[in-house]
Amino acid sequence: MKLIFEKSVAGRRGVTLPRPDVPKRAIIDGKYTRKDAAPLPEVSELDVVRHFTNLSRRNFSVDTNFYPLGSCTMKYNPKFTEAIAGFPGFTELHPLTSHLGQAAMLVQGALEVLYYIEQLLAEITGMKEMTTEPLAGAHGELTGIMLIAAYHRDKGNKKRFVIVPDSSHGTNPATAAIAGYEIISVPTGKNGCMDMESYKAKLGKEVAAVMLTCPNTLGIFNTDIKEVAELAHRYDALMYYDGANLNAMLGKCRPGDVGFDVVHLNLHKTFSTPHGGGGPGAGPVGVSGKLVDYLPVPKVVRNDNGTYALSEKKPKSIGRIAPFYGNFAVLLKAYAYIMLLGREGLITASERAVLNANYCLAKLKDVYELPFERTCMHEFVISASRQLKHGIRAIDIAKFLIDRDIHPPTVYFPLIVKEALMVEPTETETKETLDRFVEVMREAAKLAEDDPEILKNAPTNMPVSRLDEARAARELNCSHI
């Protein structure tokens, strides 16, 4: 398909601007202006509409396809939350309104949203307080590690290391490194959880934090979790909970109750705000009592008279990690989702997510290698190692699924499983959809033995066949201009 730039015809226009109702002014001195006009496309509004509508049809999405992308929680995104985020009473609100005299009264509805979403998320996770500022999961991680660093600085602790298991998301070690820490990696034991002997050996006085995902990226709940936390706390190392997999735990276990000091959430996963093709998300962070003083400013507070205000009175705060109060429209959608589901609805979400995952696992484990034979939580990891004997890799199975209109699972992650396929069906899928997925996965396994070429040549039904990624990196072309 042509680029919008390739459809450009000199002189074509696509929008009516507000009419100029003031006199034209002398243009700015030439030394401050650009030499040539910005070479944006010259197209009509219909050109733009047709172009982007057709582009949209070249995407798999939750609304068009089953999307069991592991660790990403691609559940159905209810439409009423979009309607709410689009209310002009929210969209037209300037974030600096509250900086004007008495203007907090102009934003009471918005502050109430922030206040209650914090309360709800704190109760869901069992944490003492939350901040809604972080703009994505990885941003929440960075905020969390900065809070931990502030705690240790304040106490005069000399800390250099952060412990992460080798099954962790890549963001964990990347975040800790960016915040100024060195990484200690702990291998996975035979039960699919962090190896306790190795963990104990690596723990020490200089460890600032232990970062865990629970259930972990293999979809396994770490039954040693309390002991892990108690051992860490002996050295005043704080426990970090990566909330990517919270969709397995709602009402079943709260990170705050089992010893975690910091939690980040991915609202676009567990609380069903759309993934947007890769953002915007939201990554609120919750903390235990130890870290409350260091939370970012401003903080929404409720006055005695029931009104809300923004407070910057936090002398030990790490400061500002976002310009305002987080991705407000995303927070709104998550709040509306939680309000609609309520207590029972949230618990049901986790229960059905775990049911769907175990069902798929039960129907696939005879044809695919299962690295750890255990009950899974909301997702599971299988390996294409048996298929590899016929020259078929995880990526080939992924591409075959595309030809069958199913978005592939996450592949080659976690790194510790060879030829990994990480499947997260989510709770919003029907048994019929899961049965079809299982059928296609079994068909792929059979084709690996009988006719591997079909898998290797897939996909054939898409606008493009397999793309040369090495060429893209070697001959970098990332702009038409």
Added chain:
Amino acid sequence: MSNYYTPHTEDDIKSMLDTIGVGSIEELFKDIKGELRPKSFNIPEGKSELEVLTHFNRLAFNNCAGIVKFLGAGFYDHYIPSVVDMLSGRSEFYTAYTPYQPECSQGTLQAIYEYQSAICALTGMEVANASLYEGGTALYEAAMLSSRLKNRNKIVVDSGVNPIYRQMLHTYTQNLSMDFVEISVSHGRSTRSDMLKYIDDKTACVILQNPNFFGAIDDHSDIIDKAHSHGALAVESVYPISLGLLKTPAEMGADIVTGEGQSMGMPLSFGGPYLGFMAVKKELARKIPGRIAGATLDTKGKRGFVLTLQTREQHIRREKATSNICSNEALCALRAVIYLSVLGKEGIRELARLNHDKAEYAKEKIAKIKGVEVKRSSPTFNEFTVLLPKNAFNVTEGLIKNNFLAGLPLGRYYKGMDNYLLVAVTEKRTKQEIDGFAEALGKAL
């Protein structure tokens, strides 16, 4: 109320449990022992969709969002053509995720490639990434990129850079040994002599903003040349709509360009989601943070798009990654490229011109008010500084009653500037609103 987004019937559940070989769903949670179960889970009971909509309608009504805005300070009340909402609202875009599987994500990938191209067109730079969270974190990433690349830790920052972003820079670097030198502004412009004096061989980069926080337009070529002569990089934070008219950061020689893209089709929405953009010279392409879409060929020689240079990223490099950034703000980038496409080459120039002309008109009207001084030491784009005879914060309070958000009182961020007000005028402000505002301001003093 139950969860109707889960479609399981009683029969489904029974047959699925049979397949798994357990007697109940609860058995699947057996690894979570009693001592690990929640101490409480006090979430209110569920509500119907209508009840929730009614609740949020009330909350939205409790905001005075429709007030006439002369408030900007980096975040602007621009008109968003309807086509932006309609097209970005296609759920094939917004319910997809990061395009890890390119063959079934060509829509998102091509849109990102086009967005990157549009950012290059606006800024004059050669390479743009797929977007970052927002303007402040983009600036922080630029500072870190410079420091990493130059292996230096001194960063010279102009105080004309948005003070909120400067606060963020400090927050992010508390645990790192960064040396920030902030150069104060004089008469609303960069203090040239100090800027030039403090840039030295230890400097990783100099951080500038155009137009600066006070709205002043500048040509930073001399400062950028000075930075280059010491082997330092120049980072320029820009306001994309102004680039319809203004000299591009590329023309000034900047190495890294960042900015807040909210003005390109994002509603104000009380602070987000917004759009951080970053564009660089070609030689820095392999060092920048965030996702990048690149063009390539498929097995049959047909053009297609992929996420490229992924070996910089956290999911492969882990602790050695160039940033911990995982997602981008893809949907916001999509909105921006739709917005820029309907505006086009002529439209962006006309829009910039309209903003400038309306702001100049507002300046003239306000300058006529007795006791008020409009600062004119530099040309401005669509925002300017006004010195009032009274405390600006108190004046804004009075004007709310006239349905105006009068601007940002500067005292909160700049010492000794309690009587200064920062006023923004976008294309949405009509002559009638500007006249009414000037009149109300006159009466409020």
